[in-house]
Amino acid sequence: MIEIRNIKKSFEGRPILKDVSTLFEKGKTNLIIGQSGSGKTVLLKSIVRLLEVDEGEILFDGRDIRKLNFSDLKQLRQEMGMVFQGGALFDSLDVADNVRFPMDMFTNMTTGEKNKHVDFCLDRVNIKGAHHLFPSEISGGMRKRVAIARAIALNPKYLFCDEPNSGLDPVTSILIDNLIKEITVEFDITTLINTHDMNSVMEIGDNILFISNGEKGWEGNNTQVLFTRNKKLNEFVFASPLSKRIRDLKQREDDE
Amino acid sequence: MRIFNEIGSYFLLMYRVFSRPEKSRIYWRQLLLEIEKLGINSLAIVAIISVFMGGIITLQLTYNMSNPLMPSYLIGLGNRDTLILEFSCTVLSLMMAGKVGSNIASEIGSMRVTEQIDSLELMGVNSASFLILPKIVAVVLMSPILFILSVFCGIIGGLIAGPLSGVVTVAQYMGGIRTMFVPFYVTFSILKTLVFGFLIATVPAFQGFNVQGGALEVGKASTRSVVNTSILILFFDLILTQLLFK
Numbered sequence: 001m002i003e004i005r006n007i008k009k010s011f012e013g014r015p016i017l018k019d020v021s022t023l024f025e026k027g028k029t030n031l032i033i034g035q036s037g038s039g040k041t042v043l044l045k046s047i048v049r050l051l052e053v054d055e056g057e058i059l060f061d062g063r064d065i066r067k068l069n070f071s072d073l074k075q076l077r078q079e080m081g082m083v084f085q086g087g088a089l090f091d092s093l094d095v096a097d098n099v100r101f102p103m104d105m106f107t108n109m110t111t112g113e114k115n116k117h118v119d120f121c122l123d124r125v126n127i128k129g130a131h132h133l134f135p136s137e138i139s140g141g142m143r144k145r146v147a148i149a150r151a152i153a154l155n156p157k158y159l160f161c162d163e164p165n166s167g168l169d170p171v172t173s174i175l176i177d178n179l180i181k182e183i184t185v186e187f188d189i190t191t192l193i194n195t196h197d198m199n200s201v202m203e204i205g206d207n208i209l210f211i212s213n214g215e216k217g218w219e220g221n222n223t224q225v226l227f228t229r230n231k232k233l234n235e236f237v238f239a240s241p242l243s244k245r246i247r248d249l250k251q252r253e254d255d256e
Numbered sequence: 257m258r259i260f261n262e263i264g265s266y267f268l269l270m271y272r273v274f275s276r277p278e279k280s281r282i283y284w285r286q287l288l289l290e291i292e293k294l295g296i297n298s299l300a301i302v303a304i305i306s307v308f309m310g311g312i313i314t315l316q317l318t319y320n321m322s323n324p325l326m327p328s329y330l331i332g333l334g335n336r337d338t339l340i341l342e343f344s345c346t347v348l349s350l351m352m353a354g355k356v357g358s359n360i361a362s363e364i365g366s367m368r369v370t371e372q373i374d375s376l377e378l379m380g381v382n383s384a385s386f387l388i389l390p391k392i393v394a395v396v397l398m399s400p401i402l403f404i405l406s407v408f409c410g411i412i413g414g415l416i417a418g419p420l421s422g423v424v425t426v427a428q429y430m431g432g433i434r435t436m437f438v439p440f441y442v443t444f445s446i447l448k449t450l451v452f453g454f455l456i457a458t459v460p461a462f463q464g465f466n467v468q469g470g471a472l473e474v475g476k477a478s479t480r481s482v483v484n485t486s487i488l489i490l491f492f493d494l495i496l497t498q499l500l501f502k
Binding site for chain 1 (some may be wrong): 278279282319367368370371372374375378379380381
């Protein structure tokens with residue numbers, strides 16, 4: 001479980017996050033949604049302390065990440081996995097070595113054990129026969145799946161995904177969404193996903209936090225999001241005519 | 257004010273770079289890769305440039321110093337000392353700042369903009385130490401080797417160009433090479449190459465590590481790193497020459 005309390009962050013005097021508080025539950029996919037530039041990525045990077053917030057508390061099962069010293073922070077970070085927007089795979093390492101990297105750095109596993117675990121992680125994300133390919137030789141969707149495999153290599157307690165569907169086709173997006181959801185439940189981890197993909201919101205949004213202009217605009221789940229009266233959220237969720245149609249159809253269905 | 261900020265940030269980064277490595281075995285593997293990439297892969301270009309420069313210095317010395325009062329061994333002596341004192345350490349370091357420095361800045365800069373450095377940090381890896389320390393050790397280790405290779409190739413270059421063009425005989429040239437040799441010159445130049453090697457690795461690494469933005473900024477950082485490293489090499493050359501020859 002991750003709790004954030006009264007987070008404030010500004011860049012050169014320009015406020016980006018304005019007093020944001022919420023709770024991200026364990027075993028659930030917690031989505032942070034909002035328009036581009038609303039502060040989602042800043043919030044996610046602040047939670048993992050890649051950015052330092054100006055004020056507030058960020059509690060990882062009671063441990064305030066802001067108050068941890070260097071070695072404790074290192075320890076906590078070994079409990080985290082993160083899938084970056086572009087995958088952030090190491091260009092100089094092949095797929096298997098990318099997944100093996102955290103094990104090399106932080107475990108005393110034997111080579112055989114590592115190879116077995118690499119196979120397990122890659123199997124888990126449905127990647128077969130690509131162990132020796134380099135990131136530049138695989139597709140965007142595959143890169144995201146390898147990033148997920150690397151993120152789960154050390155059995156993390158917390159998983160962070162920054163726009164995992166960006167640049168992917170709808171079919172691959174659904175695969176990635178389902179994969180993240182399955183992993184969250186299977187490993188009972190606290191997952192935070194930063195997205196503006198409405199399909200993800202509807203499919204895997206156990207908890208949804210809507211950020212608007214750096215403020216908490218709304219909180220709820222994927223059922224509530226369809227019928228909210230929050231004006232800004234409605235503008236965001238039903239920005240496309242297709243979403244409006246789906247909502248109207250669903251409303252009609254429910255009325256009947 | 258900005259320059260003080262930069263200097264402060266540079267030393268803070270160095271503090272992180274020289275903290276204890278997470279797993280020395282992984283660092284050792286990285287070090288061998290960097291030695292190959294930054295050092296071994298530079299051997300050929302260093303050798304080629306040095307052979308030509310040795311030849312050119314020999315010819316220039318001959319044409320500009322031809323005087324009946326000047327002993328002919330001065331050609332070999334002049335070539336040797338020019339190579340040892342300045343060319344093979346300073347000029348070669350300037351060239352290495354271009355080749356190796358831009359490579360380091362663009363590699364680390366690209367890793368920054370593609371979030372690979374964030375990814376390392378998030379895993380709990382000291383990214384500064386993991387990425388930069390092996391490069392520093394590799395360049396500092398390889399610099400004296402490249403220096404010695406360069407001096408050797410430069411002397412060979414003179415040996416080829418001088419007698420071939422008929423301006424000096426092999427015996428006169430080799431006599432000059434062996435005349436009035438001061439071993440301290442070699443020690444002095446190796447000390448300089450160690451300092452220059454440190455600059456060649458750390459200044460571009462600092463520029464690359466602090467890139468913000470995209471591909472355009474990576475290119476700018478790469479250019480800035482070559483300019484800054486070159487200026488610093490010349491600045492330290494001046495200081496070290498003054499200090500060590502005093």
